[in-house]
Amino acid sequence: MNSLPLISLIIPCYNAEQTLEKCLDSVIQQSFLNLEIIIVDDGSTDRTSTIYEQFESEDKRIKIIRQENYGVSKARNKGVKAATGKYICFVDSDDWVEPNYCSELHNLLVTENADISIVEASYEDENGNVIFNKPTSSEKIFDGKRALILLLEDEVVQSHPWGKLYKATFLKSVSFPENLKCFEDYSTLFKIFDKAVKVVKSDEKLYHYIQHEDSLSHNLSPQTAYYFYLAIMEVFNFWQNTTPLHNQGSITKNIIRKLLMVLKRIIRNTSKEELQAEKEKIRQSFKSFLKYPVKDIGVEYYFYLRLYYYYPKLYAKLISKK
Incomplete structure (x- = not known):
């Protein structure tokens, strides 16, 4: 041994x-x-x-x-x-x-x-x-x-x-x-x-x-979803500050997919008055993703990023109906 x-x-x-x-x-x-x-x-x-x-x-x-x-x-x-x-x-x-x-x-x-x-x-x-x-x-x-x-x-x-x-x-x-x-x-x-x-x-x-039924993945509350947002953005900021990598489109799409998932979970499970500062922080962070062209991230992500950044109330109304 x-x-x-x-x-x-x-x-x-x-x-x-x-x-x-x-x-x-x-x-x-x-x-x-x-x-x-x-x-x-x-x-x-x-x-x-x-x-x-x-x-x-x-x-x-x-x-x-x-x-x-x-x-x-x-x-x-x-x-x-x-x-x-x-x-x-x-x-x-x-x-x-x-x-x-x-x-x-x-x-x-x-x-x-x-x-x-x-x-x-x-x-x-x-x-x-x-x-x-x-x-x-x-x-x-x-x-x-x-x-x-x-x-x-x-x-x-x-x-x-x-x-x-x-x-x-x-x-x-x-x-x-x-x-x-x-x-x-x-x-x-x-x-x-x-x-x-x-x-x-x-x-x-x-x-x-x-995987248990009471795990975070099954029961992602708005607050825990926001913690996930903070982790996602830390990953994104790290990636942006490293030596340029290949596969930027796939990495960016993965990050955006997670951000939109988190945002949807927060909006659907809170009132307009709840987590206002957190929702605004998420909206402001979307500005960093507006530089990516539609060919890199796809039409859907391209559209939803802009919708929430420029028209957050409309985005919230649209998401809440789904």
Whole structure:
């Protein structure tokens, strides 16, 4: 075991009594044995602590960090700060992984002398039924710039922190934003990928991502939708300030698509008086997208950007009717 480098596996958790046992069972049974398992409890009030304390008593690789309920970003940041491994990976407390999750990530990274390795996920409901099959690519090895483009396109490579193995130095110099209560991963992963010279990927589905009915993706409130807007704009501003990239049309269209989705969710679920400042901030930010010609972003996005920027009341009336 000691001939292998140490991997710090970080598990943030909050009120995870329904799922944590399965998660930890899958983690301690990893075929890659040289693990440092860091559980960061974000102020749980249920039986979460009872579960991880039992595992801690039986497995010396487990370390526990407790904090008040500050959110998953602070939990991840604390985990990263405490990590002593050469590499870092994440598992969410409501998900679980195959026994070769860490070994495959490690083998990919070492074999290709890469900075980040990626495995695929199986997107499942709470009963284990597959509910989504994401696009795959014949490409398996990317230079850093190509990997960043794929991340910004958000299809072949997505902005989840899990399902990836990183050189620890990459994460030690980047923090998850603690001012965002959600979508913190979306606004952080591009900063990490921007450091990479080489990224390698496998299509093996070794991570089981469980989508719950009460998850943010199913219940995106106007306020959480606004947090998503802030994350989207951070990605956009980063992209605008980097070396010019190829595929600008597809990246821009992906960003605009998300912005319009967020705007629609906010307008349809608020009165005229609610979130006025937030709606105006979104409208003003649309000015940055007016420079893109219709051939790059398509007629629909071209039209809706201008409609909301110049005629927000008309846009709101039109969207509310749909």
